[in-house]
Amino acid sequence: MGSTNTTSPSTGLTGEEGSFDVFKNDILMLHVPLPPDQAWIDKLENKYPGFKVRWVHRSWQDYGRDDESTPAEEYEGVTMLCSYYPHKAELLPKLKWVQLTSAGADPWLQHPLYLNKEVVFCTANGCHPPQIAEWVIGTYLMLSHHFLSYHDAAVQHGQSQVLRDLTTVDSPGMRMGILGYGAIGRQVARVAQALGMEIYAYTRRPKPTPESRKDDSYHVPGTGDPDGVIPSKWFSGSSREDIDHFLAQDLDVLVVSLPLTESTKQIIGKKQFDILSKKKTFLSNIARGQHVDTDALVEALKEGKIRGAALDVTDPEPLPEGHELLKMPGKCFVTPHVSWQTPFYFERVKSILGENLERMRKGERLVNLMDRESGY
Secondary structure, eight states, X not given: OOOEEEEXXXXXXXXXXXOTTTTTTOEEEEEESXXXXXXXXXXXXXXXXXXXXXXEEOOTTTGGGHHHHSOGGGGTTOOEEEESSOOOGGGOTTOOEEEESSSOOGGGTTOHHHHOTTSEEEOOTTSSHHHHHHHHXXXXXXXXXXXXXXHHHHHHHSSOOOOTTOOOOOSTTOEEEEESOSHHHHHHHHHHHHTTOEEEEEESSOOOXXXXXXXXXXXXXXXXXXXXXXXXXXXXXXXXXXXXXXXXXXXXXXXXXXXXXXXXXXXXXXXXXXHHTTTTOEEEEOSOGGGBOHHHHHHHHHTTSSSEEEESSOSSSSOOTTOGGGGOTTTEEEOSSOTTOOTTHHHHHHHHHHHHHHHHXXXXXXXTBOOTTTTO
């Protein structure tokens, strides 16, 4: 069967569909904080004749300013980009595809390349769930079982102490609400359900049927909830009233796992903490700090409106030295945006890259293809 030169309606990219030399004029640039994986590069270049991979290794310190530390000539001829941070549009006039190394695209939302509908964007959705779910459940158990208090007491007294004023409640029968039931939320649900929790899910768009609840984004095999069968109840909507209705469902734990858009900034504020105060809900935020009004959170913790909080993200980020949230041991636990870390992270990104190149060759819909209107 001969190949045909077509524009795929699902990818938006033009090529000789089905031909392995479809990428003969393409250069893929990777900007990642890791040294080149030459075996992986050779595998792709051998599979697709004429295809070139340009791996730019940047230190973690330079990772946030790639186009400032990379010579302009490195960008010559680049048609595909794998990166987290935006690059200057004038350096990439031939760009047609961006594979993000992040699940969210918030640094790109007002960028000229993102606003150019001819450039296709895909996320790294699905690379984060295993490790972030472990962070969510681990910090929740650490605070609810008072591990730090027992550790500090043992250090202070030189031996283990029974802290009779502390009460521990286990998980069976508790209700967890997941605000943003994407890839991360689905793995959190899987682990929480194993602890005996009931799961309520919230999505922006309604998902009234079993088919609509399925997720076709990338996921590590054996993880998540790809068929959408774990939640006992689903909620949806884009208004603050819809969110408030979800928060009023007697939630014991609230996990914020939304993408950051203009409509989701400070989606949890004073009013929402007042709603959560009925059950003294535990808050876990692994999305973006700007989802939560920091002053309202401090007030809620001080006044006992919520049982506690675990924050991998804050606003501002990082918190200034001596901030109130850093002085609430036993109530608030803060880490510096590290819940995503794992030595397997970029292996998963490379898996998505390889899968998307093959789908592109076949003219199939790409994995994690972004919805520009929603911003994720």
